[in-house]
Structure formats: C-alpha cells, structure tokens
Amino acid sequence: MPLFIVFIMGAMLCGAGAMLAPALPTSQPRVGLAAAFTLALIMGGSLFMLSLTANDPLVIDYVLFALLSGTVLGGTIAQAQTRAEAKGEELSDADQGWTGPQDLLFFVLVGILLTGVLLITQPFQTGASSAGLEMLTSYVSRQLRQTHPIVQRALGAVIAFLAIWVVYDFGSEWRGKPLGRCLALAAIPVVVALYANGHFVVLLGVLFGLAMLIFLQQAVQTRQRLDLVAAGLMFGACLYASVEALIVMALVALAWTWYLQRPKPTGLPRTRLLWLIPLIALLATGPWWLTHLELVASNAYEMLRSPDDALLLVAAFGSISAGGWMLWALWRQIPADLRAMLRQRYYVLAVITAVVLVAGIVLSRAG
Numbered sequence: 190m191p192l193f194i195v196f197i198m199g200a201m202l203c204g205a206g207a208m209l210a211p212a213l214p215t216s217q218p219r220v221g222l223a224a225a226f227t228l229a230l231i232m233g234g235s236l237f238m239l240s241l242t243a244n245d246p247l248v249i250d251y252v253l254f255a256l257l258s259g260t261v262l263g264g265t266i267a268q269a270q271t272r273a274e275a276k277g278e279e280l281s282d283a284d285q286g287w288t289g290p291q292d293l294l295f296f297v298l299v300g301i302l303l304t305g306v307l308l309i310t311q312p313f314q315t316g317a318s319s320a321g322l323e324m325l326t327s328y329v330s331r332q333l334r335q336t337h338p339i340v341q342r343a344l345g346a347v348i349a350f351l352a353i354w355v356v357y358d359f360g361s362e363w364r365g366k367p368l369g370r371c372l373a374l375a376a377i378p379v380v381v382a383l384y385a386n387g388h389f390v391v392l393l394g395v396l397f398g399l400a401m402l403i404f405l406q407q408a409v410q411t412r413q414r415l416d417l418v419a420a421g422l423m424f425g426a427c428l429y430a431s432v433e434a435l436i437v438m439a440l441v442a443l444a445w446t447w448y449l450q451r452p453k454p455t456g457l458p459r460t461r462l463l464w465l466i467p468l469i470a471l472l473a474t475g476p477w478w479l480t481h482l483e484l485v486a487s488n489a490y491e492m493l494r495s496p497d498d499a500l501l502l503v504a505a506f507g508s509i510s511a512g513g514w515m516l517w518a519l520w521r522q523i524p525a526d527l528r529a530m531l532r533q534r535y536y537v538l539a540v541i542t543a544v545v546l547v548a549g550i551v552l553s554r555a556g
C-alpha cells in the first residue's frame with residue numbers, strides 16, 4: 190500500500206507541477222518548483238480554510254478541486270497560451286527549457302532509490318511536528334483507510350523526491366542545468382539520510398525553503414508582482430512545515446538577498462518591495478496561527494530548548510551547497526572529449542544503475 194500512495198501523490202503533484210510550470214515567472218519551466226508550490230497551496234489553503242470553518246474535513250476536498258481547476262485553466266491554458274502568442278513563434282521543448290530526457294531518467298532513478306529506502310528501512314517520523322504534514326497525513330489516511338505511519342512514510346518519500354527536484358531547479362534557475370545536476374547529485378545522500386532517519390519535517394523545510402529562495406531570487410532580479418506573491422506564500426508555507434523552518438529560512442532569505450544585491454545597484458534599491466514578502470506570509474497564515482498561537486509559541490520554545498531540527502536544516506543546506514559546488518568544479522575540470530563520452534554513454538550507465546538498484550532492493554527485501 191505505501192507504493193500505491195507514493196504513486197498517487199507523486200503523480201498528482203508532478204502532474205500538477207508540469208501543468209503549472211509554464212505559468213510561473215521563471216526563466217524556464219520548473220516542474221519541481223511548481224509541484225512544491227502546489228503542495229504548499231494544498232497545505233496552506235486547507236489549513237487556512239479549516240481555521241475558518243471549524244475544522245470541516247470537506248474543506249480539503251474543495252481546496253483540491255479549486256487548485257486542480259486553477260492549475261489547468263490558469264497555468265496550462267491561459268498563461269502558457271498567452272506567452273506563446275506574445276512570442277509569435279513555436280519553440281521545441283529543448284529551446285523552452287523543459288526538463289530533458291536524460292534529466293527525467295535521472296529522476297526516475299532517484300524515485301527507484303527512494304522507493305527502495307521506503308521498502309527496506311520503513312522510516313518513522315521523528316523530531317519536530319509539522320501542521321501541514323500532519324493535516325495531509327490525516328486526510329490521506331482517512332480517504333484511503335490506511336494507518337498513519339504507512340501514509341506518513343509514503344508522503345515522506347514523495348517530499349524527499351520533490352526536494353531533490355527542487356534542488357535541481359534551484360541550481361538550474363541560478364546558474365544553468367550543469368549546476369542544477371551537480372546540486373541534485375550532492376542532495377541525494379543528504380536527502381536519503383534524512384528520510385531514512387525519519388526527518389520528514391526537515392525535508393519539508395528544505396523543499397519549501399528552496400522554493401521560496403527561487404521566487405526570492407526572481408523577485409530581486411525581475412521585480413515582478415507574481416514573484417513577490419509566490420515568495421510570500423512559500424515563506425508562509427515554511428511555518429506549516431515547522432516553526433524551525435520558518436526561523437531558519439528567514440535568516441537564509443536575508444543572507445540570500447544580500448548576496449543577490451552585490452554589487453549594490455544604482456538608484457533605488459531593488460529590495461524596496463521585498464518587505465511585502467513577510468506581509469503576504471503573515472496574511473496567508475494569519476487565521477491559522479491566530480487559532481494555534483499556543484502551539485506556535487510552544488514549538489518556538491522547544492526549538493530554543495533543543496534546536497536539533499533547526500541545525501539539521503542548516504546542515505542540509507550547507508552540505509548540498511558545498512557538495513554541489515565541488516562536483517561542479519570537478520565537472521568543469523574534466524576534458525571536453527571525456528565529458529562528451531560520458532554523455533553518449535549516459536543511457537547505458539543509467540540502465541546499469543537501475544538494474545543494480547532494483548537488484549539491491551529485491552535482495553534486501555528477500556534477506
């Protein structure tokens with residue numbers, strides 16, 4: 190049953206991400222980022238409405254229906270068609286920047302790896318509590334009539350998969366696909382270790398935090414209103430991940446904004462509207478934290494008393510960044526003919542890797 194839940198939730202979020210990606214104001218369509226944004230809207234929208242409707246569970250169904258309709262009509266049809274007509278030209282998928290077949294095969298291998306970890310280790314949630322994860326787990330558990338631990342493990346695997354994809358999107362949006370691939374490779378051991386040890390809340394913080402940083406970068410560089418709104422919503426979603434994620438990402442966002450502003454621009458600073466991001470987050474999460482003020486204060490106190498998850502989140506960001514930059518520097522030192530040979534043998538290497546992964550999973554389960 191965990192595999193069925195992984196398939197259903199993964200397909201739903203990745204499908205919604207593929208439909209919504211053309212509508213987001215990124216330089217190229219980012220499926221992982223759009224899937225993370227969809228998950229944040231599901232969690233945030235449901236908790237927002239539940240706070241206003243005396244915890245009526247039917248509200249979650251309404252939110253899911255509204256998001257599905259809005260994604261199809263606003264993302265795939267309206268925005269994508271408008272942009273295509275404005276350009277007045279037809280572009281291939283490669284020219285539009287969609288995730289290519291080699292990168293998609295890489296994510297298939299990541300999915301196999303995480304499925305193996307799910308089946309072999311059967312991790313259980315440890316550490317800080319998460320309002321968003323608890324709400325979604327309870328909803329899926331009730332709808333599919335499965336136990337809470339089974340659903341939570343499956344959702345954790347989907348979150349881990351999306352976290353690696355958003356790491357790839359972050360690097361690709363910042364410096365191009367080579368850096369995105371290196372960061373994603375560096376993220377695999379970090380994400381697998383967090384997932385195998387049951388740190389699903391930390392993974393959710395990584396997912397929402399990196400998505401927020403992508404929108405923040407766009408807001409600083411392009412100053413589009415949609416970027417500010419999206420960054421604010423993702424910042425608010427960090428609260429639904431955990432109080433630790435909200436506090437850590439507030440500090441990371443300040444550091445990231447400072448870095449993006451070097452050297453200082455002439456005239457009015459580009460950050461003059463960035464104060465809207467915390468305001469949007471406050472408005473988006475207001476009904477929930479006002480009705481759960483005691484819980485938020487308690488979680489904040491627990492973080493100060495035992496900041497293990499906050500430190501894990503910082504360590505995860507640091508490890509992924511350091512590992513990704515090291516791999517990128519190493520890749521650039523490889524001779525061009527060797528790099529071309531590796532690209533040509535990519536599919537053969539991928540098939541060998543898949544066979545090894547599947548064989549390892551089968552043997553571990555049999556043992």
